[in-house]
Amino acid sequence: MSEFKQTLNSSLGKKLIMALTGLFLCTFLIVHVGGNLLLFNNDNGFSFNVYANFLTHFPPIEVIAYLLYLSILVHALYGLILTVKNRKARPVRYAVAAKSDASWSSKNMGLLGSIMFLFIVIHMGDFWFRYHNDKTMGFKEYRTDLATGETKVSDYTPANAEFSHSVSTENNVEVVRVKDLHARVAYSFSNIIYVIFYVIAMGAVAFHLLHGFQSAFRTLGWVHRKYTPVVYFIGTWLFAVIIPLLFAAMPVYYYYLSTQGAH
């Protein structure tokens, strides 16, 4: 056991932890953006609210969720430890700033990470924490006529404070009652300050992953003439362009809807 401890405490071992937690968080982003695309469904939040309910009530996902929170904390903590250690390795700074060829994002991973950490705290406080603890959060009732596929939506007030969700079918009409996270999303994203903060945070995600995704593979020692270009391609296009753009489009789209008076 002490051999593993020594390995993980070495400079390379600490970077291994950074790389593994970082890559795990990257895979999470794919799932998160995929699920949240439901926000673009024009169905009064039916599919999104059902999805949010599924995420919080399906045990395997809850286990992975706690692994995810742990990964965020470990990644941030080790980032901090490594930064302090790296600063100590150069106690007297240069008078002339280094002009070496190195990408801006690679030199500012800590700054970008700090913006992201602040974002995650606010983001989880606003949605995750409220979803789990806010007793005043409303419910919606979706009645779908199974013959025609038409869905009618109305507010629902549970008789019992412990109520979380229900699915029932009466006379060929499926009745789904779930917590209305969608309304909270629409409310938050009607605030321009909030929208701007989200877009900036997604910019930070883009630049962090532009360097971070491929750097994780280098840290693991997986550099190969045939596969490294593939890693760069995925890191650049999927993680630094497509995913942050899709995420940033969500608050922008909901802000646009709020100005149209549709919500």
Next chain:
Amino acid sequence: MNLTLKVWRQKNAQTAGKFVSYKAENISPDMSFLEMLDVVNESLTHKGDEPINFDHDCREGICGMCSLYINGHPHGPKRGITTCQLHMRTFHDGETITIEPWRAEAFPIVKDLAVDRSAFDRIQQAGGYVSVNTGGVPDGNAIPIPKVIADEAFNSATCIGCGACVAACKNASAMLFVSAKITQLGLLPQGQPERYRRVQSMVAQMDEEGFGSCTNTGACEAECPKEIKLTNIARMNNDYFSAKLFREEEVHEQGH
């Protein structure tokens, strides 16, 4: 050429240093950077001042002794050369040049611009020996090695241990140096018997010396006078994790 030099002067590792400005006058553009400093030192000596202390030896780019962080670049602004190969024609007349020593906790300042790079020697020594057969002289090319592998190993072996990678790195990390020294043996058949032990000892010594860790920014690769590649670092990581996580030091539990 007439230049203004802002030079870091520091008596020894214990005292604080500061920048002092000097005029370098009547400098030929064909002089090397070190020859320019020789001229400045000569005038300082004539005036009875202490000359500027800087490291140098072969002055033909192979010994790895010269250093100097010139205007934000180790070994000056040109790629793939050491300071002794840097000529004054790279600068323009009237320019102000800032000269600093390598800055790293693991490279304490000896005096002015000279730093103690013996941390590199200790890392190299931690690597240990390579098993070589005694006896008669072996035939040339008795061990077939693919040319690409030999080339890669020799490219890594061109590292002169000057420390520019540490100086260029924002974390003062020595990983380009250490990984080059690990790769030059790790790729070749002769280096195999001790390969996994070597990577562990050298990384352990590197950590002990107080160098930072690698962020894969690539600044070291860009500033290396011998153009050692960043792939060496990934190869070192691979060997290290392979050694630590998948290989056994001993096959059986030792009963002592």
